[in-house]
Amino acid sequence: MRNRLIFLAGALVAVLALSSALRAQDAARPGSMPDISGVWLVEKFNPILFPNGGAPLQPWAEKKLKATNPQTNDPNLACLPEGVPRFMISVPYPMEIIQGPTRVFIIHEGTSVLRQIHMGRQHPKDLDPTYAGDSVGKWEGDTLIVDTIGFNDKTWLDGGGIPHTEALHVVERIRRTDHDTLVDEFTIDDRMAYTKPITARQVYKLKPDWEIHEYVCEENNKYTYQKK
Amino acid sequence: MRNSLLVFPATAIYLLLSLGESTPAHHGFVSWYDMSRSVTVKGTVTSFEWTNPHTYIYLDVKNEKGAVEKWIIELGAPGMLARVGWRRDSLKPGDEITTTGNPAKDGKPTLHLSKIVLANGQELSTAL
Numbered sequence: 001m002r003n004r005l006i007f008l009a010g011a012l013v014a015v016l017a018l019s020s021a022l023r024a025q026d027a028a029r030p031g032s033m034p035d036i037s038g039v040w041l042v043e044k045f046n047p048i049l050f051p052n053g054g055a056p057l058q059p060w061a062e063k064k065l066k067a068t069n070p071q072t073n074d075p076n077l078a079c080l081p082e083g084v085p086r087f088m089i090s091v092p093y094p095m096e097i098i099q100g101p102t103r104v105f106i107i108h109e110g111t112s113v114l115r116q117i118h119m120g121r122q123h124p125k126d127l128d129p130t131y132a133g134d135s136v137g138k139w140e141g142d143t144l145i146v147d148t149i150g151f152n153d154k155t156w157l158d159g160g161g162i163p164h165t166e167a168l169h170v171v172e173r174i175r176r177t178d179h180d181t182l183v184d185e186f187t188i189d190d191r192m193a194y195t196k197p198i199t200a201r202q203v204y205k206l207k208p209d210w211e212i213h214e215y216v217c218e219e220n221n222k223y224t225y226q227k228k
Numbered sequence: 229m230r231n232s233l234l235v236f237p238a239t240a241i242y243l244l245l246s247l248g249e250s251t252p253a254h255h256g257f258v259s260w261y262d263m264s265r266s267v268t269v270k271g272t273v274t275s276f277e278w279t280n281p282h283t284y285i286y287l288d289v290k291n292e293k294g295a296v297e298k299w300i301i302e303l304g305a306p307g308m309l310a311r312v313g314w315r316r317d318s319l320k321p322g323d324e325i326t327t328t329g330n331p332a333k334d335g336k337p338t339l340h341l342s343k344i345v346l347a348n349g350q351e352l353s354t355a356l
Binding site for chain 2: 040045070071079092093109110159210213214215216217219220221222
């Protein structure tokens with residue numbers, strides 16, 4: 001965990017150092033891409049995707065969901081990252097989007113995960129599974145299409161405990177609908193866990209005066225975690 | 229660890245109030261606290277932990293029989309609280325405060341804070 005924090009601290013320093021250069025490059029090419037940069041916060045905190053049940057789960061996944069308990073075995077109780085897509089959908093902390101010509105960075109205050117969206121490249125082969133997966137992006141008009149694979153199976157899809165496997169595949173359509181509003185539409189599929197793709201939508205509001213704060217979950221975590 | 233901290237029975241007087249939406253936390257307060265109820269507890273601050281992932285106020289509360297109960301008041305992360313006016317020195321031991329928030333589902337003397345009133349009448353909310 002300590003190594004992860006040291007890596008993140010280093011990565012964030014590098015990102016912040018790069019951001020001014022990246023912005024300068026973008027500024028030199030006005031209109032080259034839509035601007036979705038800034039600090040954003042979910043408009044409404046929706047911790048659970050299916051509050052009334054009905055998630056399209058295969059029998060093993062349904063059984064696993066029933067065995068979950070958010071009070072005892074949410075991996076986040078151990079300060080493990082929520083991962084993608086959960087931290088984009090159901091985490092009530094702000095995120096900052098920094099755009100560059102070859103990558104879009106998302107720094108999330110509450111998850112200690114730096115998300116990189118690689119623009120204009122394909123997914124590498126033989127990906128090592130990770131919490132955030134491997135994201136590639138392209139612009140279609142005013143919409144950023146993000147395709148993410150390469151996940152580990154250590155995260156929940158939401159705060160309710162919907163499971164997934166390493167076959168998880170997330171496609172996002174991110175669009176700034178007005179100056180203060182960003183919308184992310186998710187199509188979430190996992191042929192090993194779901195009977196059909198799950199769709200979700202999250203709306204974020206711009207927080208022009210906010211900056212991302214340090215958040216070290218391990219500092220004073222009083223919650224206990226029982227792995228299942 | 230959390231349960232070991234909460235060893236005192238909750239016998240303070242509960243006042244039912246309506247609540248605004250407070251800053252949620254990464255661990256999902258919804259599963260620990262009864263978000264449909266609100267209680268108000270007055271007491272003396274013994275400690276204030278301005279820490280991630282959550283901030284804590286430790287409170288001595290006199291019950292109806294005059295005995296002191298140890299309450300734990302739980303808040304969100306300092307980063308979010310700072311955005312609504314909280315500071316690391318907002319509270320100090322000895323401060324007389326009135327806290328309002330959601331009670332624990334298990335009846336232990338702990339609270340998910342939504343609003344605090346300091347001895348001088350100043351209010352601090354956890355709502356964005």
